[in-house]
Amino acid sequence: MKNNIGVENKPDGFRSFGIFLSSAPSLIFRLGCWFLNFKRKAKKGARVFQKELIKQGIDKPTAEVLTELYLKPSELRQYMTFLR
Numbered sequence: 001m002k003n004n005i006g007v008e009n010k011p012d013g014f015r016s017f018g019i020f021l022s023s024a025p026s027l028i029f030r031l032g033c034w035f036l037n038f039k040r041k042a043k044k045g046a047r048v049f050q051k052e053l054i055k056q057g058i059d060k061p062t063a064e065v066l067t068e069l070y071l072k073p074s075e076l077r078q079y080m081t082f083l084r
Contacts, residue, residue, distance in 0.1 A: 035076070042074035 047065050053063040072078065 039074060042071060046071050 048066040049070050050063050053066060054060060058066070
C-alpha cells in the first residue's frame, strides 16, 4: 500500500516486528546485565544467610543445604521452566 506521500505502508505486524528486531540486541544486553546483577546480589545474600545460620547454631552441612534451597529460585533454569 502507498499513502498520499508515496511511502509504502506495511501492515502493523511487520512494523512491530521490525521495531522489536532492531531493539532486540539492546534489550537482551540490558536483561542480561540485570540478571547478572540479580545473581550477584543473591549470592551475596546467600553468604550472609549461611553465616547467620552457622552463627545461630545450625551445623555447617545443614546450613549449606538450606543455602542451596535459598539460591534455588534465582537459577535461570527456574525462570525458563516457569515461562514454558
